[in-house]
Amino acid sequence: MSPLLPVDPVPDMIELLGVRARGHHGVLESEKREGQEFLVDVRMQLGTRAAARTDALGRTVNYAEVADAIVAEIRSESRDLVETVAAQIAARILREQPLVRCVEVTLHKPSAPIPHPFEDVRIRIVREAPAVDAVLAVGGNLGDRAAHLERALMLLADEPGVEIAWTGPVLETDPVGGVPQAAFLNSVIGVRTVLGPWELLELARAIEADAHRRREVRWGPRTLDVDVITYGDLVQDDPELILPHPRAAERAFVLAPWAAARPAAVLPGHGGVQELLERAEDRHGLRPGAQVPGYGRTAPAGPDPA
Numbered sequence: 001m002s003p004l005l006p007v008d009p010v011p012d013m014i015e016l017l018g019v020r021a022r023g024h025h026g027v028l029e030s031e032k033r034e035g036q037e038f039l040v041d042v043r044m045q046l047g048t049r050a051a052a053r054t055d056a057l058g059r060t061v062n063y064a065e066v067a068d069a070i071v072a073e074i075r076s077e078s079r080d081l082v083e084t085v086a087a088q089i090a091a092r093i094l095r096e097q098p099l100v101r102c103v104e105v106t107l108h109k110p111s112a113p114i115p116h117p118f119e120d121v122r123i124r125i126v127r128e129a130p131a132v133d134a135v136l137a138v139g140g141n142l143g144d145r146a147a148h149l150e151r152a153l154m155l156l157a158d159e160p161g162v163e164i165a166w167t168g169p170v171l172e173t174d175p176v177g178g179v180p181q182a183a184f185l186n187s188v189i190g191v192r193t194v195l196g197p198w199e200l201l202e203l204a205r206a207i208e209a210d211a212h213r214r215r216e217v218r219w220g221p222r223t224l225d226v227d228v229i230t231y232g233d234l235v236q237d238d239p240e241l242i243l244p245h246p247r248a249a250e251r252a253f254v255l256a257p258w259a260a261a262r263p264a265a266v267l268p269g270h271g272g273v274q275e276l277l278e279r280a281e282d283r284h285g286l287r288p289g290a291q292v293p294g295y296g297r298t299a300p301a302g303p304d305p306a
């Protein structure tokens with residue numbers, strides 16, 4: 001199966017070059033006392049399609065914030081080595097900018113104490129953000145419900161940058177939301193991914209489109225719905241991608257398969273999924289659903305035990 005997301009031959013990159021500030025880094029006492037100029041170039045890898053499509057700053061990296069972070073690190077507590085300062089800059093960018101998947105930092109020290117003519121001293125490092133644990137909810141009540149869930153899992157598993165970590169059991173659930181309609185099959189899928197949150201949403205939409213999902217009635221019947229429930233601990237309120245999913249905390253059709261697979265899981269900002277499930281109003285409308293290949297697998301795939 002070919003991947004659903006576009007495969008970019010060169011990933012998108014935002015570059016910020018020549019950010020300058022005085023710092024007191026260096027091995028020599030005179031460097032620590034007097035300080036000198038440092039320059040920094042950064043190249044940040046992130047998906048920029050969602051931002052470009054909507055012209056929304058909140059869906060990308062604000063390079064002015066990154067410049068502030070670089071200057072703060074240059075001005076921070078004196079370090080002996082350029083290695084340390086460059087690593088601190090990279091770590092701060094990855095910590096503060098959850099959309100950045102990989103960062104290259106070049107730190108220049110053009111006034112280094114070298115008693116010979118020279119042009120520059122610089123160090124270049126590349127640091128990757130760790131893969132992120134995310135949870136997706138899948139469900140549908142039109143057509144061959146089990147086949148749609150099975151295909152959704154196959155498409156996810158085939159996507160570069162996504163690894164299936166675990167899956168919940170498939171449950172049959174009464175419809176929630178007031179629209180009279182047939183029962184759903186629902187489950188949840190835990191993934192480990194190097195995709196950014198917007199790319200994960202794009203993938204979820206592509207999987208829905210593959211099942212010919214149509215948006216007609218809000219909370220109405222659908223072949224397949226794929227929602228992003230959590231993306232690591234990321235909390236954001238962008239209406240196109242609210243994280244955690246704004247209704248997950250009260251939906252037994254999400255919480256029950258999640259708690260069955262990961263009883264100790266926590267929904268960031270809301271609490272343990274088990275406790276949330278005990279309070280969810282729709283908790284009595286659930287029953288075991290079909291056996292769908294790939295679902296109900298609580299351990300990562302590996303060699304079968306002998």
Ligand SMILES: Nc1ncnc2c1ncn2[C@@H]1O[C@H](COP(=O)(O)OP(=O)(O)OP(=O)(O)O)[C@@H](O)[C@H]1O
Nearest residue numbers: 215218219225227228229239240241242243245247
């Ligand atoms: N965490 C999220 N996961 C998926 N879609 C989200 C999320 N946060 C916001 N959205 C937005 O919600 C909008 C409606 O999505 P969708 O049509 O799947 O809704 P629904 O399935 O009918 O209802 P619900 O969102 O309550 O499950 C989409 O435009 C999507 O961008």
Ligand SMILES: Nc1nc2c(c(=O)[nH]1)N=C(CO)CN2
Nearest residue numbers: 139173174175176177184219
């Ligand atoms: N049981 C059940 N009810 C729903 C579901 C669903 O997946 N299962 N999805 C909805 C909108 O996403 C609305 N109502």
